Amino acid sequence: MGDLTTISSTMLYITFILYLIATIFFAATIKDKRTSSKKGNAGKIGITITIIGFLSQLTYFVTRWIASGHVPVSNLFEFMTFFGMSLVLAFIIIYFIYDLQVLGLFALPVALIIIAYASMFPTDISPLVPSLQSHWLYIHVTTVSLAEGILAFSFVSGLIYLIRQIDQTKSSKRTAWLEVVLYSLIVFVGFIVITVTFNMMNYNATFTYPTGGQTLESNYHLPPIAGPNDGELLTKDANQPLFETPAWMHGADAGRKFNTLIWSFITGTVLYVLLRVVLRKRIGAVIQPLLKNTKPDLLDEITYRAVAIGFPVFTLGGLIFAAIWAQEAWGRFWGWDPKEVWALITWFFYAAFLHLRLSRGWHGEKSAWLATVGFAIIMFNLVAVNLVLAGLHSYA
Amino acid sequence: MNKIKCECGHVNPEGTVLCESCGKPIEGNQHIDGNDKKKLLNMRYDGTARRSQTYNKSIIDKIWSFFSSVKVGVWLIVLALIASAIGSIFPQEMYIPADAPSRDPAVFYEAQYGIFGLIFYQLGFHNLYSSWWYMVLIALIGISLVICSLDRFVPLYKALKKQKAKRHETFLRRQRLFSETNAVTDEEIQLIKQQLKNQKYKLQEENGHILAEKGRFSRWGPYVNHIGLIIILLAAILRLTPLFYTNEYVWVREGQQLVIPGTDGEYYIENKDFIIETYDKNDKKFQEAIVKEGGEIPSNFQTNAIIYKAEESSVPGADPDLTKIIEDSIRMNQPIQFDGYSIYQSGYQLNEFTNMTFKLHEVEDAEEKALGSFTIDLNSPKPEYILDNGFKVEISKYYPDYYLNDNNIPASKTNFPRNPAFVLLVYPPDSEEAEVSFLGIGKNIDATGENDYKLGITDFEMHDVSGLAVKRDYSLPFFGLGALIFMIGVIQGMYWQHRRIWIQPSNGGLLMAAHTNKNWFGVKKDIEKVIAGTQVNMVNDQQELDD
Numbered sequence: 001m002g003d004l005t006t007i008s009s010t011m012l013y014i015t016f017i018l019y020l021i022a023t024i025f026f027a028a029t030i031k032d033k034r035t036s037s038k039k040g041n042a043g044k045i046g047i048t049i050t051i052i053g054f055l056s057q058l059t060y061f062v063t064r065w066i067a068s069g070h071v072p073v074s075n076l077f078e079f080m081t082f083f084g085m086s087l088v089l090a091f092i093i094i095y096f097i098y099d100l101q102v103l104g105l106f107a108l109p110v111a112l113i114i115i116a117y118a119s120m121f122p123t124d125i126s127p128l129v130p131s132l133q134s135h136w137l138y139i140h141v142t143t144v145s146l147a148e149g150i151l152a153f154s155f156v157s158g159l160i161y162l163i164r165q166i167d168q169t170k171s172s173k174r175t176a177w178l179e180v181v182l183y184s185l186i187v188f189v190g191f192i193v194i195t196v197t198f199n200m201m202n203y204n205a206t207f208t209y210p211t212g213g214q215t216l217e218s219n220y221h222l223p224p225i226a227g228p229n230d231g232e233l234l235t236k237d238a239n240q241p242l243f244e245t246p247a248w249m250h251g252a253d254a255g256r257k258f259n260t261l262i263w264s265f266i267t268g269t270v271l272y273v274l275l276r277v278v279l280r281k282r283i284g285a286v287i288q289p290l291l292k293n294t295k296p297d298l299l300d301e302i303t304y305r306a307v308a309i310g311f312p313v314f315t316l317g318g319l320i321f322a323a324i325w326a327q328e329a330w331g332r333f334w335g336w337d338p339k340e341v342w343a344l345i346t347w348f349f350y351a352a353f354l355h356l357r358l359s360r361g362w363h364g365e366k367s368a369w370l371a372t373v374g375f376a377i378i379m380f381n382l383v384a385v386n387l388v389l390a391g392l393h394s395y396a
Numbered sequence: 397m398n399k400i401k402c403e404c405g406h407v408n409p410e411g412t413v414l415c416e417s418c419g420k421p422i423e424g425n426q427h428i429d430g431n432d433k434k435k436l437l438n439m440r441y442d443g444t445a446r447r448s449q450t451y452n453k454s455i456i457d458k459i460w461s462f463f464s465s466v467k468v469g470v471w472l473i474v475l476a477l478i479a480s481a482i483g484s485i486f487p488q489e490m491y492i493p494a495d496a497p498s499r500d501p502a503v504f505y506e507a508q509y510g511i512f513g514l515i516f517y518q519l520g521f522h523n524l525y526s527s528w529w530y531m532v533l534i535a536l537i538g539i540s541l542v543i544c545s546l547d548r549f550v551p552l553y554k555a556l557k558k559q560k561a562k563r564h565e566t567f568l569r570r571q572r573l574f575s576e577t578n579a580v581t582d583e584e585i586q587l588i589k590q591q592l593k594n595q596k597y598k599l600q601e602e603n604g605h606i607l608a609e610k611g612r613f614s615r616w617g618p619y620v621n622h623i624g625l626i627i628i629l630l631a632a633i634l635r636l637t638p639l640f641y642t643n644e645y646v647w648v649r650e651g652q653q654l655v656i657p658g659t660d661g662e663y664y665i666e667n668k669d670f671i672i673e674t675y676d677k678n679d680k681k682f683q684e685a686i687v688k689e690g691g692e693i694p695s696n697f698q699t700n701a702i703i704y705k706a707e708e709s710s711v712p713g714a715d716p717d718l719t720k721i722i723e724d725s726i727r728m729n730q731p732i733q734f735d736g737y738s739i740y741q742s743g744y745q746l747n748e749f750t751n752m753t754f755k756l757h758e759v760e761d762a763e764e765k766a767l768g769s770f771t772i773d774l775n776s777p778k779p780e781y782i783l784d785n786g787f788k789v790e791i792s793k794y795y796p797d798y799y800l801n802d803n804n805i806p807a808s809k810t811n812f813p814r815n816p817a818f819v820l821l822v823y824p825p826d827s828e829e830a831e832v833s834f835l836g837i838g839k840n841i842d843a844t845g846e847n848d849y850k851l852g853i854t855d856f857e858m859h860d861v862s863g864l865a866v867k868r869d870y871s872l873p874f875f876g877l878g879a880l881i882f883m884i885g886v887i888q889g890m891y892w893q894h895r896r897i898w899i900q901p902s903n904g905g906l907l908m909a910a911h912t913n914k915n916w917f918g919v920k921k922d923i924e925k926v927i928a929g930t931q932v933n934m935v936n937d938q939q940e941l942d943d
């Protein structure tokens with residue numbers, strides 16, 4: 001069994017590298033197009049490698065499934081990885097419908113960031129507590145993840161639309177917001193960079209801290225900027241934290257999570273500033289010329305269709321299957337816990353999106369902004385609700 | 397009624413934007429759908445008259461217009477979204493952690509979250525989802541759903557039903573997809589018709605004017621899904637009544653048999669055994685995760701139970717006769733079900749004390765020979781116990797779940813015998829004077845230090861307690877039905893599209909226009925296939941992406 005686990009994680013590495021190579025080929029398609037109107041081979045190679053990468057990720061998924069004995073969607077690492085896979089699947093499908101290579105250049109990096117981000121969380125195979133032992137759980141989680149992959153795709157095309165369309169000749173609210181979006185993506189990269197760096201150095205600082213009447217240990221893998229509230233540093237040669245995590249942040253390891261958040265923002269900001277200094281332009285302005293050949297109305301249509309296709313899947317997975325499972329586990333199909341509430345919020349949001357599309361004036365740029373907000377809600381769902389809000393609640 | 401007669405001869409109802417028959421824009425009504433400012437026609441409801449856009453005099457008209465506006469609908473949805481998000485900032489009252497220092501909401505929120513917690517509590521956000529205003533918001537969405545659907549469904553139905561192939565030229569020219577071809581042959585027209593049929597379009601012809609259409613049924617998708625939503629909202633109202641929904645919670649000790657609450661005394665449950673299992677720490681694949689979690693990860697919670705049905709006893713007032721109907725295990729994700737009721741494994745309490753046996757001996761006696769012994773049933777202790785040799789032991793104080801409170805006074809945390817302690821009075825034979833002893837687990841205190849007799853715990857038995865949720869929910873099928881209808885409607889509307897292509901002869905050539913409610917890319921592909929092998933021009937996309 002141990003071997004299978006190793007194979008599984010190796011496959012995930014390979015997947016990662018394949019997606020990276022595929023991205024490079026998709027980047028090459030842009031050059032291709034500028035010189036000749038005929039399509040080059042770069043795109044074909046790109047999509048082929050993407051499909052091989054997808055199959056390799058599928059292998060990771062199946063081997064891990066066999067190794068653990070349950071569908072690997074039961075912790076944050078497994079779930080986020082699966083979400084990345086869904087996004088790639090959505091990309092492959094949409095690629096074949098619309099034959100638009102530039103999508104790969106944006107979809108794959110977003111998937112890469114998500115998978116790398118996932119790998120920063122504990123990757124051990126964990127056993128299932130009784131409440132999770134239900135087939136409905138697997139059905140629910142895989143469907144939701146698939147739906148979120150499709151919905152996230154509307155962000156990919158929306159983002160391309162925004163970079164393509166927003167006037168970069170003068171700075172405005174729109175250019176500023178676009179930079180905020182790009183900066184946020186870079187913060188995720190920052191998180192990955194800093195985590196990998198200190199992991200390679202094997203950094204560790206251990207704290208003890210009191211919570212709910214007991215004393216717990218917290219292992220920091222990044223130097224403590226924010227220590228746990230009332231925490232005590234045990235590791236001798238580690239630096240003392242600069243300040244303490246405020247008391248209102250609760251839950252297991254709140255201090256460590258807050259510290260990681262601070263580091264991600266610092267690293268992301270440094271990366272962003274460096275880029276700006278080197279490029280001497282807004283990031284949006286740098287990418288814009290590369291997108292000259294894309295058709296905005298097609299991008300807009302893809303944004304909308306991704307939502308139209310994803311919305312029913314989300315309803316089925318995120319609300320209906322979730323309710324069936326909750327009914328079976330707790331006898332209440334709806335209980336207003338934060339995960340449920342945020343699924344509802346996501347659903348409301350995309351329902352509003354669809355209704356706004358009914359009226360004139362909401363196509364094009366406004367839709368693209370909405371798709372961005374939708375993606376932010378999905379990410380909030382995945383990251384914050386799991387790490388922050390749900391941490392406050394005692395599940396059954 | 398101000399009917400409007402179009403130049404094609406058709407008489408349209410008041411408020412019509414595009415003639416129901418030929419599609420020609422009706423002068424004076426173009427502002428209704430915003431056509432006056434655009435080249436392209438707004439095709440959303442095919443320019444039919446809608447009540448909400450036509451009448452705006454009486455109060456009822458105003459209310460109707462208000463609720464049928466999509467803008468209002470979107471606002472309601474967005475408000476519900478924001479309200480829902482606010483409720484998730486801090487835990488709702490029912491999710492206050494069991495180990496919180498105080499679970500009283502008046503204390504908890506302020507203690508944990510400071511001033512924001514206090515505001516959250518004072519605004520009633522700790523029970524936000526059952527607050528009257530949240531329910532009103534959801535109800536308004538429901539009302540809006542009904543009205544907007546009625547407002548549009550009927551006119552849209554009529555418009556789509558009586559479509560004519562022959563349209564006014566302006567109608568075609570002002571479609572998003574349009575092309576003009578100067579010369580076509582009959583063969584080409586035949587080929588186009590054939591290829592339309594190959595694409596599964598339904599054709600309708602009138603003097604050489606062609607209307608090709610497919611996927612019309614998808615237009616009803618939104619109405620179907622809105623009906624699904626309305627059923628769900630109605631189900632939610634039904635569920636508020638006890639007739640449809642009962643929800644009880646019961647603690648049952650191992651070995652205990654009791655009536656199941658909420659069943660009107662009709663059913664009894666007996667707890668044979670409660671079982672908790674954990675994952676094997678030596679299991680290689682889970683080892684690391686188990687160590688990280690602190691060594692114990694449960695793998696199973698289970699209550700082995702027997703359910704009895706009570707039959708009317710033949711003697712009135714006597715205990716009912718019980719017939720065993722089910723003997724099975726209740727596990728997480730696997731409730732027991734019978735007669736509409738479901739029983740869920742929801743909680744447990746390990747190692748409560750069932751009874752304790754004490755013996756009495758003389759303090760001086762080094763061998764501690766028993767002068768007598770007695771057993772206290774901790775769930776229903778007797779006030780006093782008479783021992784064989786004439787001693788009497790009286791229970792003066794009983795703390796089932798003993799602890800020392802803030803003032804260092806003995807108290808009981810709960811009513812469950814988890815850590816029993818007693819103040820016992822020992823009366824020697826024929827004596828009115830009692831000796832006082834305090835006994836608990838690991839504690840045996842002689843209050844005065846002058847006692848002649850001493851009590852000791854010699855034995856005890858323990859049991860586990862299962863926490864079971866008892867539910868009966870007859871509203872479930874309605875929710876299921878609503879969800880099913882919603883899914884059908886949403887798939888119908890999203891995965892199919894209504895596509896129409898109009899072809900009109902024009903001076904030896906033809907005009908071609910197309911409209912779809914979504915997926916323009918798909919229609920363009922269709923048209924490419926339809927005109928393949930002919931000289932007919934591909935349609936231009938005249939969309940005005942305005943922002």
Ligand code: HEM
Pocket residue numbers: 348351354355357358463464465466467468469470472473537538540541544545548615617618619621622625886889890
């Ligand atoms: C949470 C509540 C709601 C959900 C989930 C929902 C869902 C939907 C969906 C999925 C569509 C299809 C959209 C499309 O085809 O692009 C739709 C259409 C529509 N909805 Fe809703 N809806 C909701 C509430 C409302 C409300 C409150 C109104 C009231 C104004 C409304 C008015 C409409 C209208 C007018 C259409 C277009 C109908 C047509 O194209 O013929 N909806 N709705």
